[in-house]
Amino acid sequence: MSHGIELIRRHVAEYIEQRDGHKANWQDICLTAGASTGIKHVLELFCNEVDCKPTGIMIPIPQYPLYSATLTEFGIGDIRYYLDEDNGWALNISELERAFQEGRKTHAVRAIVVINPGNPTGQVLKRGNIEEIIKFAHEKKLLIFADEVYQANVYDKDSKFFSFKKVMTEMGSPHNCVELASFMSISKGYTGECGLRGGWMELCNIDPAVQENLYKAMSAMLCPPTIGQIVVDCVAKTPACGEPSYELWNQEKCAILESLKERSVMIVKAFNSMKGFKCNMVQGAMYAFPRIELPEKAIAAAKAEGKAPDVFYAFKLLEQSGICIVPGSGFGQRPGTYHFRTTILPQKPLLKEMLDIFQNFHKKFAEQYA
Amino acid sequence: MSHGIELIRRHVAEYIEQRDGHKANWQDICLTAGASTGIKHVLELFCNEVDCKPTGIMIPIPQYPLYSATLTEFGIGDIRYYLDEDNGWALNISELERAFQEGRKTHAVRAIVVINPGNPTGQVLKRGNIEEIIKFAHEKKLLIFADEVYQANVYDKDSKFFSFKKVMTEMGSPHNCVELASFMSISKGYTGECGLRGGWMELCNIDPAVQENLYKAMSAMLCPPTIGQIVVDCVAKTPACGEPSYELWNQEKCAILESLKERSVMIVKAFNSMKGFKCNMVQGAMYAFPRIELPEKAIAAAKAEGKAPDVFYAFKLLEQSGICIVPGSGFGQRPGTYHFRTTILPQKPLLKEMLDIFQNFHKKFAEQYA
Numbered sequence: 001m002s003h004g005i006e007l008i009r010r011h012v013a014e015y016i017e018q019r020d021g022h023k024a025n026w027q028d029i030c031l032t033a034g035a036s037t038g039i040k041h042v043l044e045l046f047c048n049e050v051d052c053k054p055t056g057i058m059i060p061i062p063q064y065p066l067y068s069a070t071l072t073e074f075g076i077g078d079i080r081y082y083l084d085e086d087n088g089w090a091l092n093i094s095e096l097e098r099a100f101q102e103g104r105k106t107h108a109v110r111a112i113v114v115i116n117p118g119n120p121t122g123q124v125l126k127r128g129n130i131e132e133i134i135k136f137a138h139e140k141k142l143l144i145f146a147d148e149v150y151q152a153n154v155y156d157k158d159s160k161f162f163s164f165k166k167v168m169t170e171m172g173s174p175h176n177c178v179e180l181a182s183f184m185s186i187s188k189g190y191t192g193e194c195g196l197r198g199g200w201m202e203l204c205n206i207d208p209a210v211q212e213n214l215y216k217a218m219s220a221m222l223c224p225p226t227i228g229q230i231v232v233d234c235v236a237k238t239p240a241c242g243e244p245s246y247e248l249w250n251q252e253k254c255a256i257l258e259s260l261k262e263r264s265v266m267i268v269k270a271f272n273s274m275k276g277f278k279c280n281m282v283q284g285a286m287y288a289f290p291r292i293e294l295p296e297k298a299i300a301a302a303k304a305e306g307k308a309p310d311v312f313y314a315f316k317l318l319e320q321s322g323i324c325i326v327p328g329s330g331f332g333q334r335p336g337t338y339h340f341r342t343t344i345l346p347q348k349p350l351l352k353e354m355l356d357i358f359q360n361f362h363k364k365f366a367e368q369y370a
Numbered sequence: 371m372s373h374g375i376e377l378i379r380r381h382v383a384e385y386i387e388q389r390d391g392h393k394a395n396w397q398d399i400c401l402t403a404g405a406s407t408g409i410k411h412v413l414e415l416f417c418n419e420v421d422c423k424p425t426g427i428m429i430p431i432p433q434y435p436l437y438s439a440t441l442t443e444f445g446i447g448d449i450r451y452y453l454d455e456d457n458g459w460a461l462n463i464s465e466l467e468r469a470f471q472e473g474r475k476t477h478a479v480r481a482i483v484v485i486n487p488g489n490p491t492g493q494v495l496k497r498g499n500i501e502e503i504i505k506f507a508h509e510k511k512l513l514i515f516a517d518e519v520y521q522a523n524v525y526d527k528d529s530k531f532f533s534f535k536k537v538m539t540e541m542g543s544p545h546n547c548v549e550l551a552s553f554m555s556i557s558k559g560y561t562g563e564c565g566l567r568g569g570w571m572e573l574c575n576i577d578p579a580v581q582e583n584l585y586k587a588m589s590a591m592l593c594p595p596t597i598g599q600i601v602v603d604c605v606a607k608t609p610a611c612g613e614p615s616y617e618l619w620n621q622e623k624c625a626i627l628e629s630l631k632e633r634s635v636m637i638v639k640a641f642n643s644m645k646g647f648k649c650n651m652v653q654g655a656m657y658a659f660p661r662i663e664l665p666e667k668a669i670a671a672a673k674a675e676g677k678a679p680d681v682f683y684a685f686k687l688l689e690q691s692g693i694c695i696v697p698g699s700g701f702g703q704r705p706g707t708y709h710f711r712t713t714i715l716p717q718k719p720l721l722k723e724m725l726d727i728f729q730n731f732h733k734k735f736a737e738q739y740a
Contacts, residue, residue, distance in 0.1 A: 226565030
């Protein structure tokens, strides 16, 4: 089955119904080889011009670079809206409006990407904020790409995951008619089965003729990996209370999520104790994205080597300590600011060791370029 | 590793070296989620215009429809060359020349697809024929897409598989400089692990800057499925004589290929015994692609239903017997001729039963529309 095994698609629909409390249609759910494949297929729908204007799609900055890379590949414009770092990477509607108005000068702006919980930024959108985004998308006639692959990864006790589908449905007419594509993956959550390549997408309010063509294009690639599909089934249809494997499954799931939560606190605390670092709370997802102040001398040394300052910093860290981080410029950041992404995935003893080594490195680096 | 686990890429290089007797560079080998993914990525390199002319790529007719579908998706022209049915689906250079000259009127013709052994046509190219194709590609400055996924599936005792890489290398300068992308899959051969999604491509003589960008675009999709990669390893690095699993592996491999060979003979014989059928020998691959004469009355009945005659026939067969075939129009065929593809994959007793039912159906069909 090119769009996934029917039984598993049905189980995904049941999972979504349980998650949201609203009906999901299994035929609008398509299994994919990871979220990336689905995202790329839906982005491809926007490869055409509208009234002689190239298409533009709104993406958050910072953002997981699959979006910017694929937009470049497809020749689609990236209309960048900045997340508000000073407010815990919140998504401000005034900034969406600014980016949209700027973007429409040169592009037909047709869709908006929202990553919730955020990658690399780790924020979890509040329900009211999601409502605002849906209103915005409705007003501007945008399709929403809801990248919700971290939906199980919420650590902050004051945060809760709401799917765009749920919020939209509960807002009622006319907002429940916004075009939406939501993406999920087996690589995140508590499974973390990256290498098996599995995921799904749910399509809502897509023109049936468009959806038919999308399904047709996907079928040329035959089917997503069977094993990945089976893991999708495990994610969607978890053991029920009372079933033989329920206790062990629940225990393992809770232990993994609890440990990630502890690590999310630990990493933020460690970074915020370092001079020149400022790290927002990791409410969800799997990353910290601290801001670093780099000394003028370091910026000058980077320029002399032809490197971006954050890339220069990341290379020094790698060379001197063996720690690998991803420079903020790979995700986008406000000009003149420097960040990096690191993950909360290493187990606690290793994470502690890493943070100790990191602190030592940074102290020396700061002294060297003071 | 976005382009596959290094050790497995090295094993693939060793496999190719053993197969061809010539050096293979593991860094020019990229693991993929099946051959389709690799083919699509390389086709995407041709999405641009040249001197204001759209790109055209030569494809065989009949052909596995991934090519025509992807070319349509990418807006690339399909420059169709016909295989010579009366000569066992041979590939005639005069026909290549005709198609090229026709195609260049409207397109910048930049590449040629060759499927060997053929899908759906089952022919195995002779070495001399491959040499001619390479000369043709060199003369016209075409990149060769060598779809060689059926390289282990050669049944005819007078046929032998030669890779384009081997022939090109042995032709020496200047023909060993032709640009080549060769594709392989774990879904065929004697493994048949379609659902695990694994394969590889080998790139030869590609401009390093182009290859770098191709690798970069592929890395946005993270990595091919790990299990598929592991099966690639099993295909590339088979048990060596003397190793504990060698005997059983060799026995199973030979039994599978021998049985496919018997079935390839059986199916052709059965079809050729049916009135109005003409089926070329299945020298390799996994399909028979017989030509059928359809009575005028059947053609008229199809038209009345708004169906292509071969589609009409296939539906009648499905409805009346439960047998599913793929109409020739899905692969392309000379206008006014009708074909279908069927596979030699069912085990012998089932295949025999299928052929008996098919014969009964066809007899009745012929009578009905006589």
